[in-house]
Amino acid sequence: MNESVNIPQSSEELFQFIDSNAISSEKIVAPRYSYWKSVFRVFFRKKTNIFMIVVLLLMFLVAFVMPNFWVYDPMENVQNASTFNLSPARAMRYFHDGSLKWILGTGAMGNSIFYGIVASARTSLLLAIICAAINMTVGIIVGAVWGYSKKVDAVMLVIYNIIANVPYILLISVLVYIIGSGFWSFIFALTVTGWLSIAYFFRTQVMIIRDREYSLASRCLGTPVARVISKNILPFLTSVIVTLLATELPSYISMEVFLSYIGVGLSATVPSLGRMIQQGQTAFLTFPWAFWPPVIVASVITIILYLLGQNLADASDPRTHM
Secondary structure, three states, X not given: OOOOXXXXXXXXXXXXXXXXXXXXXXXXXXXXXXXXXXXXXXXXOOHHHHHHHHHHHHHXXXXXXXXXXXXXXXXXXXXXXXXOXXXXXHHHHHHOOOOHHHOOOEOXXXXXXXXXXXXXXXXXXXXXXXXXXXXXXXXXXXXXXXXXXXHHHHHHHHHHHHXXXXXXHHHHHXXXXXXXXXHHHHHHHHHOOHHHHHHXXXXXXXHHHOOOHHHHHXXXXXXXXXXXXXXXXXXXXXXXXXXXXXXXXXXXXXXXXXXXXXXXXXXXXXXXXXXXXHHHHOOOOOOHHHOHHHHHHHHHXXXXXXXXXXXXXXXXXXXXXX
């Protein structure tokens, strides 16, 4: 069987002429990609992250704004023995001022447990932020140079082996006894060698990346060391930095609570969660309202910071952006 096929005869029907543009021909049609936009898209995909951020923001708001209006004075009722160790219900009836000041009862000296927790949370959060900022900044910079330069590596390994063999708690305790237990003295004790373990960790990560082909090509082209580290190495360690920060922030709060609990941390004049736990643990069976609220607040802050940091570290991994 023969079927007739209509074949166009003119060239105008076979081809269509379009304008030629050399610049347009080089363009690739692809969606725009932003690394951090993709990170936050993956991060906020989990509704639990939004809930934890809201809770953390409320804690920050209460801890950093309320003390400016409601001053905590642990000695305000020290001369009135009838205000000592009042339960929340009894404290609200005794003071009957309708404020939130006595909603958690009073402590051993008639102090407000609620105001004490707010002031103590502010101290702990501020301490964690400052210590993490100092140790992470110094640790990342020193670790990057340490892992890149073999001469620096030889010197820093000796320093690390000497200091790393001294127990960290013992070193902090000695420094606190020598320089005092004030707020800034305690920060100095936590940061004078706290950056060293971070630097050693980054030294290992940098050594893995420094000998890759693009880094070797940059060195052969005469690229300065600082630019090689900042452009070729550190961007590949973003998820590692976030992961480490996720463990550093809550660790300082835990460290402050533990050291203050054993009497080595902040002085008695500086309100802290560890100091409140220490004061309440002697009678936590008879006066539980003085012990459990600071324990719960310290635990909630630590857990939220850790979970948010871990989830942000997972979101910063480019493999999750597919």
